[in-house]
Amino acid sequence: MPGGMEERYSKAETLALRRKHIGPSCKVFFAKDPLKIVRAQGQYMFDETGEKYLDCINNVAHVGHSHPYVTKAATKQMELLNTNSRFLHDNLVQYAQRLTATLPEKLSVCYFVNSGSEANDLALRLARQYHGHQDVITLE
Numbered sequence: 001m002p003g004g005m006e007e008r009y010s011k012a013e014t015l016a017l018r019r020k021h022i023g024p025s026c027k028v029f030f031a032k033d034p035l036k037i038v039r040a041q042g043q044y045m046f047d048e049t050g051e052k053y054l055d056c057i058n059n060v061a062h063v064g065h066s067h068p069y070v071t072k073a074a075t076k077q078m079e080l081l082n083t084n085s086r087f088l089h090d091n092l093v094q095y096a097q098r099l100t101a102t103l104p105e106k107l108s109v110c111y112f113v114n115s116g117s118e119a120n121d122l123a124l125r126l127a128r129q130y131h132g133h134q135d136v137i138t139l140e
Contacts, residue, residue: 011036011048029057040065085112 009017014036018028028034035053037045042064045053055065063070077091085092096110113119128134 007038007048042067 015034035045036048037053038048039046040055043055045055045058045065047053058065080091081089092112096112099110100108111122113122124136
């Protein structure tokens with residue numbers, strides 16, 4: 001298996017350990033017969049039997065799984081420094097420059113976040129700052 005990762009448990013053992021150690025509110029897909037995904041490459045994920053699935057669920061649609069260029073770039077950065085954007089670092093501003101150079105001139109400011117939750121929090125803060133109001137209406 002790539003990266004030296006080998007399966008340690010059977011599907012049944014993994015499921016039993018998940019039920020024991022992972023909170024029940026963290027649901028698995030296909031509860032009656034959940035998939036045990038053991039590796040992924042590009043847009044595909046593979047289960048323990050080698051069955052291939054097109055990944056339309058995870059958050060890697062823009063680059064795929066195990067993309068060699070992305071893996072190399074991420075590894076290079078993590079070997080240098082693994083931090084957030086609240087500290088100064090040349091790579092952050094260089095990336096922002098490269099990104100905004102591809103966009104219309106009005107889109108010249110970047111906000112880097114690591115999840116949908118952070119993006120939602122940021123959108124709320126920006127809306128509050130812009131409008132000067134603190135109240136929020138939400139719908140379920």
